[in-house]
Every structure is written in structure tokens, then in C-alpha cells.
Amino acid sequence: MTLTSLLIRHARILQPDGNFLQGDVLIQAGKIVEVAAAIGATGDREIDATGLTLLPGVIDPQVHFREPGLEHKEDLFTASCACAKGGVTSFLEMPNTRPLTTTQAALDDKLQRAAAKCLVNYGFFIGATAEMLPDLLEATPVCGIKIFMGSMHGPLLIDEEPLLDRIFSRGDRLIAVHAEDQARILQRRQEYAGNTDPAIHSVIQDNQAALNATQLALKLSQKYQRRLHILHLSTAEEAELMRQQKPAWVTCEVTPQHLLLNTDAYAKIGTLAQMNPPLRSPHDNQVLWQALLDGVIDFIATDHAPHTLEEKAQPYPNSPSGMPGVETSLPLMLTQAMAGRCTIAQVAQWMSTNVAKAYGIPNKGLIAPGYDADLVLVDLATYQPVQREALQTKCRWSPFEGWELTGYPVYTLVGGQVAYEQGKLNTTVRGQALCFQPTLR
Ligand code: DOR
Numbered sequence: 001m002t003l004t005s006l007l008i009r010h011a012r013i014l015q016p017d018g019n020f021l022q023g024d025v026l027i028q029a030g031k032i033v034e035v036a037a038a039i040g041a042t043g044d045r046e047i048d049a050t051g052l053t054l055l056p057g058v059i060d061p062q063v064h065f066r067e068p069g070l071e072h073k074e075d076l077f078t079a080s081c082a083c084a085k086g087g088v089t090s091f092l093e094m095p096n097t098r099p100l101t102t103t104q105a106a107l108d109d110k111l112q113r114a115a116a117k118c119l120v121n122y123g124f125f126i127g128a129t130a131e132m133l134p135d136l137l138e139a140t141p142v143c144g145i146k147i148f149m150g151s152m153h154g155p156l157l158i159d160e161e162p163l164l165d166r167i168f169s170r171g172d173r174l175i176a177v178h179a180e181d182q183a184r185i186l187q188r189r190q191e192y193a194g195n196t197d198p199a200i201h202s203v204i205q206d207n208q209a210a211l212n213a214t215q216l217a218l219k220l221s222q223k224y225q226r227r228l229h230i231l232h233l234s235t236a237e238e239a240e241l242m243r244q245q246k247p248a249w250v251t252c253e254v255t256p257q258h259l260l261l262n263t264d265a266y267a268k269i270g271t272l273a274q275m276n277p278p279l280r281s282p283h284d285n286q287v288l289w290q291a292l293l294d295g296v297i298d299f300i301a302t303d304h305a306p307h308t309l310e311e312k313a314q315p316y317p318n319s320p321s322g323m324p325g326v327e328t329s330l331p332l333m334l335t336q337a338m339a340g341r342c343t344i345a346q347v348a349q350w351m352s353t354n355v356a357k358a359y360g361i362p363n364k365g366l367i368a369p370g371y372d373a374d375l376v377l378v379d380l381a382t383y384q385p386v387q388r389e390a391l392q393t394k395c396r397w398s399p400f401e402g403w404e405l406t407g408y409p410v411y412t413l414v415g416g417q418v419a420y421e422q423g424k425l426n427t428t429v430r431g432q433a434l435c436f437q438p439t440l441r
Contacts, residue, residue: 004029006416007043011054011377016366018345025054027373030415034369047418049377052410053344056352056365057089057120057374058330061143061253062176062231062301064322065091067113069098074306074394076110077117079326081427082304082392084119084419086327087376087409090364090434091120092143095127096156102127104139111141111433119419119427121374123359123434125176128167129155137171143359143436144173144229149213150180151205151276151321157182161216168220172438174359175221176229179213179238180205180277189317198316199266202278207235210277214238221250227439229358232303234258234277236287243296251298251358254288256332257323261285261399271312271319272399275305278321292350293342299354302329306395324393328386328400330376334407338380360437373416378407392425 006027013021013035024039025032034041065079083091093110095101101110107124114122125146126139136145147167148156158164159182168175188204214230218241221228230252233239242252257275262282265273273279291297305322312319333347356365363372386400412420419429 005043006373006413007039007041007046008049008054008375008377009046011049011052013054013367014056014345014348016368018343025367025375027413027416030373030417032367032369032371032373035367047377047411049411051379051381052377053380054367055087055344055348055376055378056367057376057412057414058087058351059090059355059361059364060088060302060304060326060329061092061299061355061359062094063091063304063326064094064096064306065304066097066306068109073308076114078392078394079304080118080120080431081425082324082327084412084414084425084429085392085409087330087378087412088326089120089374089376089412089414090122090361090431091326092123092125092359095125095146096148096152100127100129100154100156101125102129102133103135107139107142115430115433118431119425119429120414121431121434123436127156128158130158130163131155132166136167137173141433141436142173143434144176146176146178148178149217150182150185150209151178159183164216164220168224168226172227174227174229174439176231177213177217178231178276179210179217181209181212184209184212196315196317197266198271198274198319199263201274201316201321202263202280205276205278207237207280207284210235211237211241214241218245218250222247225249229253232258232277232301233288233297234280234284236284239287239291239296243291243294246296253299253301254292254297255301255303256325256329257303257399259285259288259292260332265399269399271314271316272323272397274316274319274321275303275323276321289341293346298358300329300333300350302326306393308395309397323399324395324397327391327393328398328405330378330409331405331407332400332403334378334380335405338406358439360439361434362437373413375413376409377411379410380407382406384408
């Protein structure tokens with residue numbers, strides 16, 4: 001059932017200026033219509049949010065939801081259930097599905113699948129291949145062009161400068177890069193061949209490999225003043241490069257994993273800690289944090305990339321890279337805020353407001369009249385461990401299992417509909433396709 005009006009009462013509401021208001025929010029036809037200390041009107045439904053904090057829903061700008069083609073790992077329904085439980089009300093999904101999302105037809109197929117089964121709002125990247133299909137510049141709606149400069153097997157890999165140059169020189173839509181230097185990785189894979197310790201992953205795909213590719217992407221973006229987004233920054237060196245040289249038309253992101261986990265994780269969770277780009281040192285964690293706090297890094301993405309436990313149990317290097325994240329990202333960051341490392345307002349900026357701005361997603365990312373009612377009510381008073389049994393992601397594991405977190409969602413609203421409520425999903429709720437407007441140019 002689609003509610004026409006909903007009133008949230010007695011919430012601690014995060015306002016656009018970063019201050020909190022103790023009060024009510026009235027939602028009508030999926031939009032926020034009033035935010036006030038006390039609203040006289042009644043709604044078709046009221047939620048008593050006493051003791052809860054209301055934040056804009058998370059927009060996760062980098063996920064791999066595996067449908068079509070890899071549904072044994074995840075699918076758009078299970079992933080969107082995990083999103084709703086984690087307070088993620090919109091996601092931007094990557095093209096390394098089967099078939100690859102490189103054509104309008106493949107994009108349309110994903111959009112249709114998402115419309116049929118996604119509890120939250122959705123947007124998709126189009127993938128660049130060496131074939132330079134015209135769809136790269138024309139397919140719509142897309143949040144941007146995804147280029148894997150490294151760490152990719154198959155036709156999505158684009159690791160040669162002349163081809164990259166051609167892509168950067170044509171059109172003006174956002175280019176998002178996975179920046180790792182494939183030639184360096186291949187050479188180092190040979191050097192370390194035979195080593196099955198998963199910790200060697202961070203040595204093979206080292207900081208220099210990430211820096212080389214980030215430098216190249218930045219150079220091409222500067223050459224054409226092309227809107228560039230650098231995905232999952234992982235090294236201190238890249239953060240320093242961004243601090244020194246990032247132009248106004250470039251944005252970058254970091255994952256909670258690269259902020260909160262480091263190479264120590266291999267000893268504890270083995271190949272579950274394996275991802276691309278790899279986990280780095282505690283020093284990298286710290287420099288990335290500072291860059292985020294200073295506004296050098298614009299926002300946070302999870303790079304949710306589920307693989308089954310059976311796949312992950314294969315010995316390195318046959319174990320696939322990637323870890324799930326949409327269910328834990330908001331509590332992880334809010335727990336950091338409660339520990340004093342940042343503010344709750346910063347978490348909302350990094351996980352919602354700044355993402356909406358960077359991708360030109362209208363009417364999202366703030367709690368204010370006229371904005372879409374994509375909202376999350378979180379409980380910042382209690383702590384609970386991350387537990388495998390409670391996870392909605394099909395892969396059913398998390399690199400953060402056992403971590404005591406606060407800030408878990410109690411209610412998640414998507415376009416004014418209650419998609420998640422006190423431990424229960426409403427699987428009849430459907431999100432909408434996101435719109436994208438050109439930004440920062
Ligand atoms: O670790 C990763 N896994 N990084 C990526 O960029 C791709 C992802 C995947 O699709 O498994």
C-alpha cells in the first residue's frame with residue numbers, strides 16, 4: 001500500500017545546516033512537505049520517533065549487485081533488502097555483470113529488473129570497453145561511464161593511455177575510474193607467483209600501482225577538463241595528490257574498509273579481507289581519514305562486492321576480491337561519529353548530501369521541504385555486534401562480524417514508503433530510477 005501522508009513525530013532531525021531540531025516531519029506523496037518543532041496536522045500513518053535520529057537516506061555510489069548473470073552471489077532483490085536494512089535508500093551500480101552493461105539494451109534490462117524487484121532507488125553505470133560503442137556517450141539514464149584501468153579481467157579493462165585518452169576526449173559525461181596500474185600488477189603477480197598468503201595481495205597491488213593510475217586519470221581529466229570521479233581512493237599517496245592537485249571538476253571517494261581495516265585484517269579473516277584496491281597500512285587509514293575530514297575526499301562508497309563463502313575459501317590467488325558493505329556502512333560511520341572521530345552531520349554529508357551533489361541527483365540528500373522522503377531513523381543509544389545470521393546480503397558474511405556498532409536503522413523510508421521497520425522488511429515497496437543532471441562544469 002502506498003501511503004499518501006506520513007508524519008514522523010518527536011525525532012531528532014538533522015537539518016541542512018548541520019544542526020539538530022527536535023520535532024516532526026510531514027511527508028506527502030513521497031516528498032517532505034514540512035519540518036517543524038511541532039506539526040498540528042495528522043498523517044495517514046504516524047511514526048513515534050522518540051529517541052531516534054532522522055538522517056537523509058544513504059546514497060551508496062559504488063555497488064556490485066551481480067544481476068544479471070552472477071545471481072548466485074547476490075541479486076537486485078536481496079541486495080536492495082540489504083540496502084533497506086542498512087539505511088541505503090539509493091545506489092549506483094557497476095557494469096561488471098553478465099552480460100556487461102555496455103549497451104542501451106543491457107542498461108534497459110537492468111532498469112526493468114530493478115523496477116520489478118528493488119526496494120530502494122537505483123542508478124547504473126555504463127562500462128567502457130576498447131570497442132568504443134556509441135552507447136557509452138548516449139545510453140540513458142546513466143550516472144556515468146565506468147572505466148576499470150586495472151584489476152579487471154575481460155573486456156571492461158582499459159589500461160592503455162591512447163584508448164583512455166580517446167574516451168576522456170569525447171563527450172562530457174562523468175567518468176568514474178577504478179585506478180590501478182594493470183601492467184605493474186601483472187608484473188608483480190609474476191614476481192610473487194606461488195605465494196598463497198592472502199596478505200601478499202596488498203604487496204602485489206601496491207600503493208604505487210594505485211598512484212600510477214590515479215595520476216594518469218588526473219592528467220587526462222586536466223587535459224580535457226573532463227568531469228572525473230576517482231573511485232575508492234586507498235592510499236596516502238593518492239590522498240596527498242588530491243590535496244595538492246584536485247581541480248574543481250574532480251571528485252573522489254573512500255570506502256569504510258579503507259578507513260577502518262588494514263593489512264592486519266588478513267591474519268584475522270584471511271581472504272575475506274581481499275578486495276581491489278587492496279587494504280593498506282594503518283598510516284594509509286589515518287591519512288585517508290584526515291583527507292575526508294578536510295574535504296579533500298568528497299564522499300563514501302561501500303564497493304559492496306559480494307562473493308560466496310565457498311568462492312572466498314579458495315586459496316589465494318584463486319579467491320575472488322571483494323566484500324559486502326551496504327548493511328554495515330552507516331552504523332560503522334555513525335559509530336565513528338559517536339567515538340568522536342567526526343560528527344553525525346559529516347557522516348550525512350559524506351554518505352548522502354555530497355553524493356547527490358556530485359552525481360547531480362535532484363531533490364535528494366537533505367531533510368528539507370521539497371526533497372524526496374528518502375530517510376533513515378537510527379538508534380544511537382544502543383550497541384550491537386555485526387552478526388552473520390542477521391545479514392540480508394545473499395553472501396551472508398561481513399568483514400566486520402563481531403564489531404560492536406551503534407546507529408543501526410530502525411526505520412528506512414524510500415519515497416515516503418516504509419521499506420524497513422524494526423527488524424522487518426516491507427518487500428512490497430519499490431524504489432524508482434534515479435535521474436542525473438550534469439554537475440561541476
Ligand atoms: O574487490 C573488488 N571486487 N573490487 C572491484 O572493483 C570489483 C569487485 C567485484 O566486482 O567483485
